[in-house]
Amino acid sequence: GENVEQHPSTLSVQEGDSAVIKCTYSDSASNYFPWYKQELGKRPQLIIDIRSNVGEKKDQRIAVTLNKTAKHFSLHITETQPEDSAVYFCAAKESGGSYQLTFGKGTKLSVIP
Amino acid sequence: NAGVTQTPKFQVLKTGQSMTLQCAQDMNHNSMYWYRQDPGMGLRLIYYSASEGTTDKGEVPNGYNVSRLNKREFSLRLESAAPSQTSVYFCASSDKAGQPQHFGDGTRLSIL
Numbered sequence: 001g002e003n004v005e006q007h008p009s010t011l012s013v014q015e016g017d018s019a020v021i022k023c024t025y026s027d028s029a030s031n032y033f034p035w036y037k038q039e040l041g042k043r044p045q046l047i048i049d050i051r052s053n054v055g056e057k058k059d060q061r062i063a064v065t066l067n068k069t070a071k072h073f074s075l076h077i078t079e080t081q082p083e084d085s086a087v088y089f090c091a092a093k094e095s096g097g098s099y100q101l102t103f104g105k106g107t108k109l110s111v112i113p
Numbered sequence: 114n115a116g117v118t119q120t121p122k123f124q125v126l127k128t129g130q131s132m133t134l135q136c137a138q139d140m141n142h143n144s145m146y147w148y149r150q151d152p153g154m155g156l157r158l159i160y161y162s163a164s165e166g167t168t169d170k171g172e173v174p175n176g177y178n179v180s181r182l183n184k185r186e187f188s189l190r191l192e193s194a195a196p197s198q199t200s201v202y203f204c205a206s207s208d209k210a211g212q213p214q215h216f217g218d219g220t221r222l223s224i225l
Binding site: 091 | 146156157161171172210213214215216
């Protein structure tokens with residue numbers, strides 16, 4: 001099955017700086033890569049996703065890049081704000097008709113005011 | 114629009130007791146999922162239902178059963194709870210494979 005590695009496990013940045021979280025996946029045929037944000041005690045919420053036919057996607061201060069050759073994808077948050085503090089999870093959907101998302105173990109982002 | 118609703122929000126059980134976690138969605142989604150979340154482990158898929166009338170095992174199905182009651186509802190049952198099943202359980206739904214999954218607020222389950 002798919003295996004997703006996520007780094008770093010914790011990340012602290014100063015307010016206004018950029019944050020980058022990286023994930024690698026094992027199944028070269030995986031074709032859907034969502035990112036979720038989870039605030040303490042809350043549900044995971046989708047913040048951005050990308051499909052394998054696209055190399056980059058941007059939504060205001062958030063962007064995701066995908067490198068299919070290297071089998072890795074990254075989340076970029078620019079101009080970080082204290083409300084960006086949360087745990088972020090990447091995931092990959094297995095190939096074919098699979099319904100399974102395999103999640104990384106999460107990155108705890110702390111934005112220091 | 115409630116999205117995905119889970120009940121109960123909290124539960125404490127004794128080892129060996131049984132319990133059913135309920136999940137309902139109002140987005141007319143075809144697919145529904147049950148995950149467990151443990152510290153440092155991310156989200157792991159227990160079971161999923163691609164469409165009404167079908168269920169399949171995920172990564173960690175042992176000790177659990179599921180029922181897709183209708184298109185809206187997908188329940189998770191623990192027949193004989195064990196301390197290792199102490200976790201936060203999330204239900205999610207999506208229109209189909211490869212579409213965004215929407216999560217409920219979770220059920221925090223402790224087994225003593």
